[in-house]
Amino acid sequence: MKNILKNKVVLVLLGLFALISCDDFLQEDLRDAITPGNFFNNDKEAELAVNGIYRIYHNNNLYAQRGLDDYYTHGADVVGPNRNVNGSIHNYLIAEGVADGNGVWSQLYEVVNGTTEFLANIDGNEKLTEANRDQAVGELLFLRALAFYHLTNLWGDVPYFREMLNPIEAGELGRYDKDLIRTDMKVDLERAVSLLPSTYSGSDLGRATKWAAYALKAKFHLFDKEWLLAKNACDEIINNSPHTLLPNYADVFNQLDPANSINNEHIFIIDFKSDEVTTTRTDDYNPRIRDEPSNRNDDAVDEFGAPVLKANGTQMKRWEYFQSVMLEQEEDMQGYGWSVPLPELADKNNWQDGDLRYDATVVTEYLGFELAFPYFRKNWNLDQVNSLRGNHHENYIVFRLADIYLMAAEAENELNGPGTAYSYVNEVRKRAFEPDQPWSGMSQTSFREAMYDERKFELSAEGHRKMDLVRWGILLDVVKSTEHRNWNNPGANIQPYHVLLPIPQAQIILNANLLTSDPTNNGYR
Template sequence: MKNLITKISLLLFGVLLLTGCGDKFLEEDLRDQIATDNFFNNDQEALLAANGLYRILHRGSLYRTRGLDNYYVNGADEVGPSRNVNREITNYLIAEGVADGNAQWASLYEIVRNSSLFISNIDGNENLSEEVKDQTLGECLFIRALAYFHLTNLWGDVPYFRELLPLDELGSLERFSKDVIRTDMKNDLARAKELLPSSYSGGDLGRASKWAAAALKAKFHLFDKEWTLAKSECDDIIDNSPHRLLDDFAAVFDQTDPANQYNDEQIFAIDFTTDGVFGESNTSRTDDYNPRLRDEPSNRNNRPGGAGTPTRWQLLQADLQAIDQDMSGFGWAIPLPELANQNNWDPDDLRYDVTVVTEYLGYQLKFPYFRKNWNLNNTSPRGNHNENYIVFRLADIYLMAAEAENELNGPDNAYPYVNKVRERAFEPDKPWSGMSQTEFREAMYDERKYELCTEGYRRMDLIRWGILLDVVSTVQHRSFNNPADNIKPHHVLLPIPQDEILLNPNLLNTDPTNNGYR
């Protein structure tokens, strides 16, 4: 069982080396082992330590499979199951010990522990070149801030430390104000932004740049309603970074070529690769979105040519095989009915056909799917996918800037930001104009949904806007789900995991109700 006081496994750097590699930029030469009692005598050792932090991000509890998606994508108004699975989260049956995020908590605190240890051993280390010292220190600060971003989003006040503590102290920590934690993380990200390079190339693609730090800092500010600071960070990225909006919305998510998975719009992505050396270098998240042939197509057992001829599913399978594709996923993460219905989108919104698919190769499908998340190519096989998880991209930054400007000054100077995103989304162009501040704010509710579907921010957006309960209670769900009957105000946060409370009862000192779950 993992918990906050688990012995710090990465002090045993043999474990670090095994868990810290296996991705494209992590596939390092491991012949130079690191002694357990002599940290970071050279650049290679510091780089391997940073790689170990990225490795944790690749876990199934975080970005590799549904992990964080359970609490950021599900339970809102975008994604629902095609059958009665994941019901505790979908139906808001969360309780202590039931879908309480214990695995996410453990992985995020492992990042906090290890990054704090590494920061103390990198900062001021004269054995390292200035270039590597700056980069790895910036990476550790960024990844630790990302961990605390998730921790404070999901649980609010949480145990907090910036330097590695003795195990007995770690095991007795109380919860700490999330406002103080987030203020410190913003300061750390400002430092990371100064330390990190502007871009990477070749085998280092996937590492955090200064613009990744700026994007995370902007997220903190936006979620905390610090509109001026949020807009300042967004403007810096828009005006000064090498990132640009792609002309084609579909190209943003095109992962079919493993050698060409990065593009200019992506600011930070978790880098997965097929057939990596280590077990978590690939992703299985894609399988949730890929259809399974046993479901498809509609009327699958019908024989269009009459008795004795192939069924519709056999015909579909043959057509898929002819283009080296297959429907071998789990097929359960599908659009909720209202999102899948094109009549609920603007008829000129080009994003619908990129986001949702209801027909393929001439076959009407039984279920709608998220086209932007599937990859049917046999080069990306079931359980061994290479698709990167896009964490931050430039279109989101434009929409954040638009929202912040509207909150500060009304919509007049916010239109250029949102209309830049809408330029490629509509044919003919449909820019916004003539709105009140309230109308602009409420229009942004849908604009972010259509632009950023399934990208990991919808549920938190609904929470920060204060409309999660209203949306979940009114959106159409499938007959086997009933979240509207169960969702309560306290569901905007998770309960501190039961396993953690059993080990450390002090976690209830500042809130005996455990975020309202008791």
């Protein structure tokens, strides 16, 4: 995906299709314009349309900044803000029109609209070569299923369509049962698996493969407690894909070399390239120099206790000395400090002895300086050459192989108990401990409960935790028992209905039928 997203024709194309699908009654002469009827004439045009859908996922409301991260990471027991910000979401002060996710909703439905429109014009189109047509259809099916995955996770029952609607139909569409939607998405993903290639190379790295489709399908099955189907999908990836677990946990998240930022453990990523389609999400995890280090305004001394002086002979402050040491290795702390580990996760005593993932995940000291806050080392990048503030190349890891192993372990335990499930989870733990500390001797219940923590430590701040707590039915208990910083108290506010968001107020104003099947709006009224 390195080069294909630069072409601004992608955005023009999406805009024109949105106009055409909503305003068919216009009588203007469009003979010289791009229309569905005159555009899909060759493989390159089909590819351009698919690229436009990928481009939507790079939006700030989805993967580029805090869109999905707000609702998948905050308000659980892993991530919190380092100051009094993001309180509506983190503290469960959500209401219609207040942190109700309207931006996320709108962008996800832009994906649904675009994929549905493009599928109608690409699927079965004999002007395209079979191989390219199959790949385009497979990608579109996957990308639409990913949108409905997020929509049903966050809102439950949502508007649903598989063919383009006219403006009146779209404006009156009510909510559909999420189980119906997910059933259709699993079928679509089965087809996507049969159409998508196993691997890509060069600038196509980052596109959806058949293994990405299997991973998303496994997620749907796991969330729906279809244990055998979830395990089968995971086994396909584990046994047949080219993906492997990296020997070193920290290497999974190493983004220092832009040319080698995708590795064998990544199954699907949203790829961001500096100076092209960039992400500011990294800035949320990067510290602010205005916060660091601890006792930042004290006078600076070196390791021998001698004063550290500026060129003019005055003594540096600790923060100035700290920054100068970082700059010597072309690093700096220019982020927002928005997303940091909560106190319990940051405390190494709460991790199992010997868990190597702690130091790769959490950083409390850097270059000999104690930090005022803990940070997620796995998600920060202080590089001032290739990863500047507001212009990062980092990839958002949507699915990776370790998650697949843990899902397979969970599904196998639910099916048959822990006997065979150990082999899956111990494969992940093998690199996490030195010496190895495999699981054994558990009951089905103790294995299930141990998985609660295992997934937290392996996948922290990767967008899985909150939905795991929801599907296990323990979100409220966990939030109420988790230590938060003194400016946050979500445990005092969280209610059972907070497992879902309210349908956004802006959408209800446009379409009152969104409340027909549930006048309570997921319990918020």
